[in-house]
Amino acid sequence: MIRIISILVGAFFTLALLLAFGTGAYNFVTEPPAQTVEAAFHEHPKELKLSSDGIFGKFDKQQLQRGFEVYSKVCSSCHALKLVAFRDLAALGYNEAEVKAIAAAQTVAGKDPLTGAIKDRPGMPSDHFPPVVYAGTGNPPDLSLIAKARHGGGAYVYSLLTGYQNQPAELLKKFPEAKTPDGLYYNPYFANLNIAMPAPLTSEGQVTYSDGTKATVDQMAQDVAAFLVWTAEPKLEKRHQTGLWWIGFLLFATILAYMSYRNIWAEKKGH
Template sequence: MVRAISTLIGFAFVGVLAIALFFTAKDAIQNPAPETAEHEFHLHPKDARLQSAGYFGTFDRQQVQRGFQVYKEVCAACHSLKYVSFRDLEEIGYSEAEVKAIATQWVIEQPSVNPETGEAATRKNVPSDRFPSPFANEVAARAANNNALPPDLSLMTKARHDGSNYVYSLVGPDAYRPQPAELLKKFPDAKTPNGLHYNPYFANLNIAMPPPLTADGQVTYADGTKATREQMARDVSAFLTWTAEPKLEKRHAAGFASVIFIAIFCFLAWGAYQNVWRDVKH
């Protein structure tokens, strides 16, 4: 009896779900969602062709260092890296002495307290410190950026779909452009508001951040690489890929080793099976 009741309840539940699915699909077909400018004119990110991409990707440390230089000279004025410590830079090829110098010379110092007076003060950064925020708090950040809050970039390439390519495309040389005449003709109300900038790689097409990479040579690379806007966009994308996944190479290596182990184990298991049952007639 209990089994029959349970079966009836199960059929009723499935029936309700089927009816709900039917009417939802019917409504979607009869009343399709209206077209939007975001849906029609939003562009998918371009391929940055980073060495870290793919199942066997590794970091090009020279490129990641160039990306750090772009972050330091262009992005750090507005965006924080609150989950990254100065000493982490040793993983991309900087020596201990270089990391110490970078930390000490960083423009923004760490908040502190004067032990003699108890008043707020600042101190020089040390390698164990995390990168300090360029603003004292969210209110100050919004006040300096037309009420827009610059996001932290530590995990940006993990927080966005196809993150590495997204960052590369968002700040690349063809990202900021005039609104297409076709968009304004089809969606007159979609005109970019004052204070925002049209960028087809951004989710709603209008972004508060002004173009960060405005000209070739904006950064002078220490290794002599020509700093075109496209090169700087690709390099900063590589750096932010590293900040989000500093253990990427180890993860790829561990995954590759695991696949090889499983393949060998399956072969040995198959051999053992054949050996144990070789005398058994079917």
């Protein structure tokens, strides 16, 4: 009797689930959900190929230095890098004197060893990049981990920086209420299409590269995207090397184990 009741209860729930699924599918086909402006016009990041991509990827130090120049001269007025220390820049190929000069050009809040009072002083290599006091509206995000915090990573950064444009006529025709408000800027790579940050890279030559590379808007966007991939994962090269070492070790161990198996059990299988 208990078995029959259990079967009936199970059949009831199965039928209920099938009915719910069928009803939902029918409603979706006959009355599809209304399309939002974000779903219709939001674009996935453009393709961006960096030397750090893939399991064999390594950072291009020359590009990272160019990206740091773009950050320093364009982005640093609004966006901080609070998780990056000045001494970390040695990984980009800067020597000790250059790191000290970069740090000294910044003003950081430090404790006076004699009085204990907090006062401004020139930065030292052991200091982290200081926070940014932003005078405008909004709260610009810290960029230390932005390449990991956004889907697409470096490609997202690159696409956002090069994606500013006028609103498409088709958008305004379908969604006239979605006109970009005053003070915001249309960018299809941003989550809700309208971003408070004006286009930071606007013209060729905005940054003068120390290595002589032509500073087009596209080049500057690629370089700063590569730099922010590094700030988010400064140990990426070491992680790749460690992973490849362990893959090699496991392959060797697997082959050795198989050969041992064949050697030990070869005669026993013949009986």
